[in-house]
Amino acid sequence: AQSVSQHNHHVILSEAASLELGCNYSYGGTVNLFWYVQYPGQHLQLLLKYFSGDPLVKGIKGFEAEFIKSKFSFNLRKPSVQWSDTAEYFCAVISFSGGYNKLIFGAGTRLAVHP
Amino acid sequence: NAGVMQNPRHLVRRRGQEARLRCSPMKGHSHVYWYRQLPEEGLKFMVYLQKENIIDESGMPKERFSAEFPKEGPSILRIQQVVRGDSAAYFCASSPLGQANTGELFFGEGSRLTVL
Numbered sequence: 393a394q395s396v397s398q399h400n401h402h403v404i405l406s407e408a409a410s411l412e413l414g415c416n417y418s419y420g421g422t423v424n425l426f427w428y429v430q431y432p433g434q435h436l437q438l439l440l441k442y443f444s445g446d447p448l449v450k451g452i453k454g455f456e457a458e459f460i461k462s463k464f465s466f467n468l469r470k471p472s473v474q475w476s477d478t479a480e481y482f483c484a485v486i487s488f489s490g491g492y493n494k495l496i497f498g499a500g501t502r503l504a505v506h507p
Numbered sequence: 508n509a510g511v512m513q514n515p516r517h518l519v520r521r522r523g524q525e526a527r528l529r530c531s532p533m534k535g536h537s538h539v540y541w542y543r544q545l546p547e548e549g550l551k552f553m554v555y556l557q558k559e560n561i562i563d564e565s566g567m568p569k570e571r572f573s574a575e576f577p578k579e580g581p582s583i584l585r586i587q588q589v590v591r592g593d594s595a596a597y598f599c600a601s602s603p604l605g606q607a608n609t610g611e612l613f614f615g616e617g618s619r620l621t622v623l
Binding site for chain 1: 511540542547548549550551552555563598600611612614615616617
């Protein structure tokens with residue numbers, strides 16, 4: 393079964409700092425990977441996803457993630473964070489089992505950006 | 508995405524009472540997923556339903572929890588005889604097809620259950 397590990401539970405940055413959130417998944421063959429974001433008081437929304445092709449994936453709001461197969465990683469990056477990026481970030485992988493798929497999430501990383 | 512509607516947003520129950528959480532998927536979506544979020548634990552899959560069918564309930568506790576998605580009306584997650592450990596945020600998500608095609612789920616804003 394697929395599983396997802398997010399290394400940092402809490403990250404605090406100042407505005408304009410660079411961001412990298414780690415995500416590792418367990419090997420299970422073909423992988424489809426996602427990053428979701430949850431802003432305070434809001435629902436989860438998709439930041440970006442990787443199915444195949446270019447391992448560097450661009451998402452919304454200036455986020456990107458790189459799929460590195462040899463490291464089983466899908467780290468999220470942003471060159472310069474803003475206060476509005478304060479949110480919880482979830483990495484997720486599709487688990488293929490029982491003839492259908494379900495989304496398996498990591499524990500999440502809470503990002504606080506200070507002005 | 509405002510399309511997935513969950514209610515109530517906040518629910519307070521005393522130990523032993525029942526909690527019912529409702530989820531209306533996005534228009535045109537016929538697949539519903541329930542996830543539970545406990546502090547520092549991320550979102551844990553509970554159950555996957557299609558209209559009138561439970562497809563995967565491997566994440567549901569064996570007792571006291573049940574889910575349904577009737578032909579008409581919202582999906583219901585029911586927790587009987589609640590205990591303090593049931594306090595959590597319960598998220599519903601929907602998709603237009605089985606996840607195989609896009610993998611993207613559309614989430615509601617969650618229902619936060621507090622058990623006193």
